[in-house]
Amino acid sequence: MGRAGPCNHGSDTAKLSAVVRGWEHRFGARVVTVGFSTLHLGIATPPGSEHEALLVAAEHLAFCPDTIRQSSRPYTLAAYAERIAGAHRWDFWWD
Numbered sequence: 001m002g003r004a005g006p007c008n009h010g011s012d013t014a015k016l017s018a019v020v021r022g023w024e025h026r027f028g029a030r031v032v033t034v035g036f037s038t039l040h041l042g043i044a045t046p047p048g049s050e051h052e053a054l055l056v057a058a059e060h061l062a063f064c065p066d067t068i069r070q071s072s073r074p075y076t077l078a079a080y081a082e083r084i085a086g087a088h089r090w091d092f093w094w095d
Helices: 013-027 050-063 065-069 077-084
Strands: 030-034 038-042 089-093
Touching (some): 013 050, 050 065, 065 077
Antiparallel strands (some): 030 038, 038 089
């Protein structure tokens, strides 16, 4: 993410690291790759229910809005939640 944090989103990498640490405890998240504006996580136990996936999708929106707002159509929280339910990989990118 570079030393200044992700592009166009904020510069506090400590806060982002704390969020990822929380996902590590809750979902077994592991950093697979990290780049200047990207983060790829492996997820051991992804959200299983629709409700849980929707809650996690809201966290992803706060963490990295571009991942939802500029990803696959439709650009809705519910559609994104469907994509991450049961997914063992979460990808983030900051435009």
